[in-house]
Amino acid sequence: MDISGYTQLLCLIGSPVGHSGSPAMYNYCFEKQGMDYAYLAFDIKKEETAEAIRALKLLHVKGFNVTMPCKTAAKDCCDELSQAAELIGAVNTVVNDQGRLVGHNTDGLGWVQGCRANGIEIKGKKMTIAGSGGAATAITITSALEGIREMSVFAMKDSFYSNAEATVEKIRSHVPGCRVNLYDLSDKAKFYEEIGDSELFTNATRVGMKPLDGESLIGDLHVFRKGLAVSDVVYNPQMTKLLADARAAGCRIVTGLDMLVWQGAEAFRLYTGQEMPVAEVMEGVKGGWKHGKNS
Numbered sequence: 675m676d677i678s679g680y681t682q683l684l685c686l687i688g689s690p691v692g693h694s695g696s697p698a699m700y701n702y703c704f705e706k707q708g709m710d711y712a713y714l715a716f717d718i719k720k721e722e723t724a725e726a727i728r729a730l731k732l733l734h735v736k737g738f739n740v741t742m743p744c745k746t747a748a749k750d751c752c753d754e755l756s757q758a759a760e761l762i763g764a765v766n767t768v769v770n771d772q773g774r775l776v777g778h779n780t781d782g783l784g785w786v787q788g789c790r791a792n793g794i795e796i797k798g799k800k801m802t803i804a805g806s807g808g809a810a811t812a813i814t815i816t817s818a819l820e821g822i823r824e825m826s827v828f829a830m831k832d833s834f835y836s837n838a839e840a841t842v843e844k845i846r847s848h849v850p851g852c853r854v855n856l857y858d859l860s861d862k863a864k865f866y867e868e869i870g871d872s873e874l875f876t877n878a879t880r881v882g883m884k885p886l887d888g889e890s891l892i893g894d895l896h897v898f899r900k901g902l903a904v905s906d907v908v909y910n911p912q913m914t915k916l917l918a919d920a921r922a923a924g925c926r927i928v929t930g931l932d933m934l935v936w937q938g939a940e941a942f943r944l945y946t947g948q949e950m951p952v953a954e955v956m957e958g959v960k961g962g963w964k965h966g967k968n969s
Contacts, residue, residue, distance in 0.1 A: 677712060678710065680710055681710050681711065681712050682710065682711050682712075682736040683711070683712055683713075683714065683733070683735045683736060684700060684711055684712070684713045684714075684735065684736055684737050684738060684739075684945055685713060685714045685715060685716055685730070685735060685738045685739070686713075686714075686715040686716070686738065686739045686740075686741060687715075687716050687718040687723070687726055687727075687730075687738055687739070687740055687741070687744055687748075688717075688718060688740060688741030688742055688743065688744050688745075689717045689718055689719050689720075689742075689743065689744075690717060691715040691716065691717050691741065692715075692717070694715050694741070695959065696713065696715065696739060696938070697713050697714060697715055698958075699935075699938055699955055699958070699959070700713035700938075700942065701713050702954075702955070702958060703942060703950050703951060703955065706951060706954070707948065707951070709946065709948070711736070711945075711946070718744060719743075720743040720744055720747055723744040723747035723748055723751065724747065724750075724751055727748060727751045727768075727775070728751075730770075731770060731773065731775065734770065735770060736769075736770055736945060737767065737768055737769045737770055737941075737944070737945045738767075738768050739766060739767055739768075739941060740765055740766050740767070740768065741766070742808075745764035745765060745766060745808070746763065746764050748764075748765050748768060748777065749763065749764055749765045749777055751775065752765060752768060752775045752776065752777035753774045753775045753776065754774065754775070754776045754777070755776070755777045755778075756776070756777065756778045756779070757819065758778070758779050758782060758783070758812075758815060758816050758819060759777045759778050759779040761815045761819075761844050761845075761848060762779045762781075762782070762808075762811050762812050762815050762816075763811070764779060764808060764811075764812075765777035765778060765779055766778070766779050766780060766781055766937070766941075767779070767780050767940075767941040767944060767945075769944050769945060778940075778941070778944060779812055779816075780937040780938075780940040780941050780944070781808070781809060781812035781813070781816075781933070781937050782812035782813050782814075782815060782816025782817065782819075783816050783820075783936075783937065783940050784932075784933045784934070784935075784936040784937025784938070784939070784940055785812070785813045785816070785817075785876075785905065785907070785928075785932075785933045785936075785937075786816055786817065786820050787936040787937075787939070787940065788905070788928050788929075788932030788933045788935075788936045789874075789903070789905065789928050789932075791932065791936065791952070792903075792926060792927070792928050792932065793926065794874070794903045794926060794928065796817055796820060796821070796822045796874065797820065797821035797822065797823075798821065798822075798823050799822055799823055799824075799872075799873040799874055800822075800823055800824040800825070800826075800871065800872045800873055800874070801817065801822060801824075801825050801826070801872055801873070801874040801875070801876060802825070802826045802828065802865070802868045802869045802871075802872045802874070802875050802876075803825060803826070803827055803828070803875070803876040803877075803878055804828045804829070804859055804865075804876070804877055804878060804879050804891055805828075805829065805876075805877070805878030805879040805907075806827075806829035806830070806834040806835060806837050806838035806841075807834060807837070807878070807879075809878045809907045810827070810829075810838070810841075810878035810879075811837065811841050813876060813878055813907075814827060814841055814842075814845065814854070815841065815844065815845060817852075818845045818848075818849040818852040818854070819849060822852060823852065823853065824852065824853040824854070825845075825852065825853070825854045825855075826854075826855050826857060826868040826872065827841070827842060827854065827855065827856045827857070828856075828857050828858070828859040828861075828864075828865055828868070829856065829857075829858070829859055830858075830859045830860065831858055831860070838856055839856060842854050842855070842856045859891075862893075866894060866897050869892075869897050869902070870897065872902070873901070873902065873903060874902070874903045874904075874905070875897075875902060875903070875904050875905070876904075876905045876906070876907070877890075877891055877904075877905070877906045877907065877908070877914075877916050878907045879891065880908070881908075881916075882906060882908040882911075882914035882915060882916055883908045883910065883914075884910070884911075887911055887914070887915075888915055889915060890914070890915040890916040890919060891916065892916060892919065892920075895919055895923065898919060898920050898922075898923035898924075898925050899923065899924070899925070900923075900924040900925065902920070902925045902926075903925060903926045903927070903928065904916065904917060904920035904925045904926070904927050904928070905927065905928035905929075905932075905933075906927075906928075906929060906930050907930045907933060908930045909929065909930030909931045909933070909934050910930075912929055912930070912931050912960070913929070914930075917929060931956070931959060931960070932956075934959070935952060935955055935956050935959060936952065938950065938955070939952050939955075
């Protein structure tokens with residue numbers, strides 16, 4: 675890749691970022707498609723977010739991804755927010771539109787597009803989802819905006835439960851056509867009942883991720899059935915116990931890697947107006963690119 679005085683810069687901000695696979699992913703795409711862009715990663719602490727964004731704007735950086743712990747602070751630095759970013763309350767992608775910073779959150783749409791790429795349409799369907807953190811918030815809000823019919827959200831009654839309550843109220847207020855209910859994740863009978871009445875089940879918790887790899891929220895494998903699609907936001911390991919059990923039972927599955935790559939593809943489109951070569955990127959990540967989430 676040749677860097678010139680015309681090369682446009684894109685980057686990732688957050689901390690830590692040394693593990694991120696975003697530079698490899700985006701720079702591969704730019705070189706593959708002959709685009710005069712370069713992508714770097716900058717380690718920025720939460721309290722440095724506003725100062726860093728002012729500097730990026732001064733340097734006319736075309737756009738940037740935002741990872742933890744800077745997502746919420748970055749939202750407050752934007753001049754405009756997409757509907758999803760505003761409702762989610764955090765941004766992971768910012769586009770510099772001639773000096774006007776437009777904030778987006780591509781996490782939820784990445785999950786939706788990952789489902790569609792695997793032949794699973796969410797519109798008009800019912801989903802049960804477990805989790806109350808950032809990934810769960812992005813998925814539930816974006817799913818509501820994308821036309822899902824009903825959602826049953828299960829969350830532990832811990833310090834994050836209020837976040838789940840707030841998310842449910844936002845959906846009820848802003849997307850009244852979507853029916854959404856909130857339940858205690860410790861109520862296993864209700865949990866299994868709702869999965870049994872759903873076309874999709876999504877794990878948006880850390881269960882399945884190291885050091886919880888080898889664990890699953892689903893203890894009763896009879897819950898899995900043909901006709902149920904199962905997704906997981908965990909992408910390392912790529913095949914979690916949840917997904918392995920679901921696939922063995924004949925369920926269609928969507929991996930966390932699908933969400934990871936497709937949310938990057940949406941950011942790529944927002945930055946460049948072009949489509950990312952998703953199939954090649956997916957193979958590259960599976961083949962050993964450093965795993966990192968730019969969201």
